[in-house]
Amino acid sequence: MKKFSSVLTAVCVSISAVLAVYMFWQRLAHLSSGLAYDELYSLATSWPGLKLSYIWHEILLKDVNLPLYNILLYGWNHLFPAEPFYMRLFNTLASLATVPTAYFLAPAAWPKLKKFMLTALTACSFILVAFGLYIRAYSFAVWAGMAFTLLALGIIDALARQKNPSAKTWAAFFIIGLLGSYLHYFCSGLFFITALVVFLYACYYKTGRATAFWGTAAVFAVWFPWVINTYLIMSAPAGTWWYVVPWARATWDILQFLFGSPALVGGILVLLILSAVSLVHTQKKRLLLNASIILPVVQIGLLLAVVAVVSLKYNLWLDRYFLSFMPPILVLIAGCLYHLYERHRLLIVLFPLLAAAWTAHFWNLDYLLTAEYTGLKDAFSFISQNWPNQPVYVDTAKTGYPDKALQVMLQYYAPGHQMTLIPLSKENAPQAAQAPKPPVLMPLCTQYHLMQFSFDYNLEEDREPYLFGKDVCVFTAHPVPEVRP
Known part of the structure; x- marks a missing residue:
C-alpha cells in the first residue's frame, strides 16, 4: 500500500x-x-x-x-x-x-x-x-x-x-x-x-x-x-x-x-x-x-x-x-x-x-479568441459612413473616466475618421436632438444606462440603438414628450 x-x-x-x-x-x-x-x-x-x-x-x-x-x-x-x-x-x-x-x-x-x-x-x-x-x-x-x-x-x-x-x-x-x-x-x-x-x-x-x-x-x-x-x-x-x-x-x-x-x-x-x-x-x-x-x-x-x-x-x-x-x-x-x-x-x-x-x-x-474586446472600432466606422462630417455626441457621464482621458481613449479607435467628439451635457443636449440629427455614442450601453440617459438629458432614442461589441451603442435621440394631465 x-x-x-x-x-x-x-x-x-x-x-x-x-x-x-x-x-x-x-x-x-x-x-x-x-x-x-x-x-x-x-x-x-x-x-x-x-x-x-x-x-x-x-x-x-x-x-x-x-x-x-x-x-x-x-x-x-x-x-x-x-x-x-x-x-x-x-x-x-x-x-x-x-x-x-x-x-x-x-x-x-x-x-x-x-x-x-x-x-x-x-x-x-x-x-x-x-x-x-x-x-x-x-x-x-x-x-x-x-x-x-x-x-x-x-x-x-x-x-x-x-x-x-x-x-x-x-x-x-x-x-x-x-x-x-x-x-x-x-x-x-x-x-x-x-x-x-x-x-x-x-x-x-x-x-x-x-x-x-x-x-x-x-x-x-x-x-x-x-x-x-x-x-x-x-x-x-x-x-x-x-x-x-x-x-x-x-x-x-x-x-x-x-x-x-x-x-x-x-x-x-x-x-x-x-x-x-x-x-x-x-x-x-x-x-x-x-x-x-x-x-x-x-x-x-x-x-x-x-x-x-x-x-x-x-x-x-x-x-x-x-x-x-x-x-x-x-x-x-x-x-x-x-x-x-x-x-x-x-x-x-x-x-x-x-x-x-x-x-x-x-x-x-x-x-x-476575440481580436477586439470593444465595439468602438466598428462603431466609429459605422458613424463615419452614416453621419459624415457631423459631430458625435458622447455620453461621457456613464463612462466613469475623466474627459481628458476619454479624448485619448476614443480617438485611439477613430484616428482615420475626421470627427468632432462632443461630451454630452445638460446644456448641449437640445442640440443633440435637432435636425440634422447627429449620432449619440454611448461607450457603456445597458438598459439601465439608456434609462439614465433619458432621465439626465430629457432625451430618448429614436429607435432601438445599434449595438457594437457587447456594450457600445449608437443612436439618434428626440426630446421626451411632455406628459400633460
Missing part, C-alpha cells in the same frame, strides 16, 4: 507539473489581442505623447483609480512602442513572476510538496492566465498580494519560534505592501488585513510588535491621502457610480469568474468544507496557531466584510475586482489539499484533478 501511495503521488505530481508548465506559457499566447474599453484608459494614462505632469493633474488626480500602475506603464511605454502587444507583455511579466514567487517566498517550514501545490495551482489558475495580460493593475496586484501574503506567513513562522524576522524581511513586507496599496483598492484592503493578522500574532508571541505596528502605520500614512482624494471625487455633486448588478446575481458571477463552471464552484466549496471539518477535528485548540490556514481565512472573510460595507454606498460586487482575492484563496486551497493528503495519501488525486479542470476551463474562454 505504501509503495502504491508513493507511485500515485509521483504520478499526480508529474501530471500537475505538466499542466502547470503548459498554463505558465499560455500567459504568452494572446498578446496581440485588441484593447478592451478599460484598457483604453490605461493607454490614455500612459500615452508617451503626453507629459506625465499633464496626465497626473488632468487625469489621475481626477479619477478614483489608484495611480501606481499607470505611472509604471507610462515608463514602460517610453521603452517600448505603445501598442497592445508590448503593453500586454508588461502585465504578462508580472503574471509570470507570480508563479515562482509562490514557490520561493513560501515559508521555509513548508514541505516541498505543499510549496509545489501552491505553485502549480497559481500557474494553472485559468483566471490568472486570462487576466494576466489584461492592461490594468490586476496582474501586478495579484503578484503583490501573493508576495506579502507569503512574507507574512514567513514572519509569523519566525515569531512562533521567538525570533524577530530580519530587517530585510520586514522591509520587503512593508515595501511590497505599499506598492500593492497603490495598485488596487482590494489589494490595499488585503494588505492592511494581512498586517493586522501579523500584528495580532506578534502580540501573542510577544515578539516584533513595535515593528509590525509602526511599519503598518507608515504604509497607511503614505496611502491614506489618496483615499481622501477618492472620497472627494466620489462625494462631488457630479460623482456617479455605474455598476448596478444585484448582489445575488453578482456573487454567483464572481464565483464562476474565479473558479470556473458551476460544477467546479461546487467541487471547490465541498473541498473547503471537508477540509474545514477535518482541520477542526484534528487540530482543535492548535488550529488558531496554524497561520497558513488562519491567515487566508481572515484575509478573505474581513475583506469580504469591508467590500460589503462599502457596497452599501457603491456597489463593488464586480467579478474582476475580486482577482485580488486569488492569492489567499490559492494559499487556502493548497493548505487544504495538503492537509487532506496528510490525512489520507490517496486524496492526492484531488490536486491534479483541480489543475486539469482549470486547464480545461481555460480552453473554453471564448473572449481570449
Whole structure:
C-alpha cells in the first residue's frame, strides 16, 4: 500500500507539473489581442505623447483609480512602442513572476510538496492566465498580494519560534505592501488585513510588535491621502457610480469568474468544507496557531466584510475586482489539499484533478479568441459612413473616466475618421436632438444606462440603438414628450 501511495503521488505530481508548465506559457499566447474599453484608459494614462505632469493633474488626480500602475506603464511605454502587444507583455511579466514567487517566498517550514501545490495551482489558475495580460493593475496586484501574503506567513513562522524576522524581511513586507496599496483598492484592503493578522500574532508571541505596528502605520500614512482624494471625487455633486448588478446575481458571477463552471464552484466549496471539518477535528485548540490556514481565512472573510460595507454606498460586487482575492484563496486551497493528503495519501488525486479542470476551463474562454474586446472600432466606422462630417455626441457621464482621458481613449479607435467628439451635457443636449440629427455614442450601453440617459438629458432614442461589441451603442435621440394631465 505504501509503495502504491508513493507511485500515485509521483504520478499526480508529474501530471500537475505538466499542466502547470503548459498554463505558465499560455500567459504568452494572446498578446496581440485588441484593447478592451478599460484598457483604453490605461493607454490614455500612459500615452508617451503626453507629459506625465499633464496626465497626473488632468487625469489621475481626477479619477478614483489608484495611480501606481499607470505611472509604471507610462515608463514602460517610453521603452517600448505603445501598442497592445508590448503593453500586454508588461502585465504578462508580472503574471509570470507570480508563479515562482509562490514557490520561493513560501515559508521555509513548508514541505516541498505543499510549496509545489501552491505553485502549480497559481500557474494553472485559468483566471490568472486570462487576466494576466489584461492592461490594468490586476496582474501586478495579484503578484503583490501573493508576495506579502507569503512574507507574512514567513514572519509569523519566525515569531512562533521567538525570533524577530530580519530587517530585510520586514522591509520587503512593508515595501511590497505599499506598492500593492497603490495598485488596487482590494489589494490595499488585503494588505492592511494581512498586517493586522501579523500584528495580532506578534502580540501573542510577544515578539516584533513595535515593528509590525509602526511599519503598518507608515504604509497607511503614505496611502491614506489618496483615499481622501477618492472620497472627494466620489462625494462631488457630479460623482456617479455605474455598476448596478444585484448582489445575488453578482456573487454567483464572481464565483464562476474565479473558479470556473458551476460544477467546479461546487467541487471547490465541498473541498473547503471537508477540509474545514477535518482541520477542526484534528487540530482543535492548535488550529488558531496554524497561520497558513488562519491567515487566508481572515484575509478573505474581513475583506469580504469591508467590500460589503462599502457596497452599501457603491456597489463593488464586480467579478474582476475580486482577482485580488486569488492569492489567499490559492494559499487556502493548497493548505487544504495538503492537509487532506496528510490525512489520507490517496486524496492526492484531488490536486491534479483541480489543475486539469482549470486547464480545461481555460480552453473554453471564448473572449481570449476575440481580436477586439470593444465595439468602438466598428462603431466609429459605422458613424463615419452614416453621419459624415457631423459631430458625435458622447455620453461621457456613464463612462466613469475623466474627459481628458476619454479624448485619448476614443480617438485611439477613430484616428482615420475626421470627427468632432462632443461630451454630452445638460446644456448641449437640445442640440443633440435637432435636425440634422447627429449620432449619440454611448461607450457603456445597458438598459439601465439608456434609462439614465433619458432621465439626465430629457432625451430618448429614436429607435432601438445599434449595438457594437457587447456594450457600445449608437443612436439618434428626440426630446421626451411632455406628459400633460
